[in-house]
Amino acid sequence: MHFNTIAQNKAKTRQPVVPDHQVVTFKKLAEDAGISFTMPDNFKSIKVINSENLSFDYAMTMPGHTFEILFNVQSVKPDWDNYEHNKNTPGRIVPNPDSSYLDASQAQAATLSAESKYFVRNVSPHILTQFNADAGKTYLVNLQDLPETHHYKYALIFALEKNRIGYFTAVCLTNDKGPEFYRTINQARSCIKFN
Numbered sequence: 001m002h003f004n005t006i007a008q009n010k011a012k013t014r015q016p017v018v019p020d021h022q023v024v025t026f027k028k029l030a031e032d033a034g035i036s037f038t039m040p041d042n043f044k045s046i047k048v049i050n051s052e053n054l055s056f057d058y059a060m061t062m063p064g065h066t067f068e069i070l071f072n073v074q075s076v077k078p079d080w081d082n083y084e085h086n087k088n089t090p091g092r093i094v095p096n097p098d099s100s101y102l103d104a105s106q107a108q109a110a111t112l113s114a115e116s117k118y119f120v121r122n123v124s125p126h127i128l129t130q131f132n133a134d135a136g137k138t139y140l141v142n143l144q145d146l147p148e149t150h151h152y153k154y155a156l157i158f159a160l161e162k163n164r165i166g167y168f169t170a171v172c173l174t175n176d177k178g179p180e181f182y183r184t185i186n187q188a189r190s191c192i193k194f195n
Contacts, residue, residue, distance in 0.1 A: 022059075025058075026058035034075065035073050035192060036192070038190075044060060046059045054148050062184055067172070067181065071170055074168070076167065079100065082097075101137075101161040102137065102159070108159075108169060114141075118139050133193075134161055134163045143155050149173055157170070
């Protein structure tokens, strides 16, 4: 009977779960870009990086691991309206909005990289299907020693795009690019995808 009383008292004093403001804000941004986001188990929000050279929409970590993921999401729908309106204007070159994810991810890789070269791969059709994406690239980068990236050594950048909808980048930071890094990424991989 004593244990039942303790359990009842604990249940009564439990506070309601308050939504994480960063997650709520990021989910709205993602939704506007045609992307769904679900906070993965065992992860928590951390302070978002916003500096002169680096800016992200959301950041999370897995407590107890030297690992962070930084996200950006972007809708290209407004850019498509502009593109359709101006693409046939004589003398005007208007880039296809679906390629803007390449510029964004290449800029991130160049800003983060300690070297002028980094490893780039196309995302396989199998992986694109899992994220409901049409195109994608990954970049493996040796990082500059920056306070904004908490002095991590490596980044794996995922850039995925859905035609006429939007794109997202996920920058995974670590000090060890061994098997544990990829296992941790796998624990978070289903948290974001296109609708």
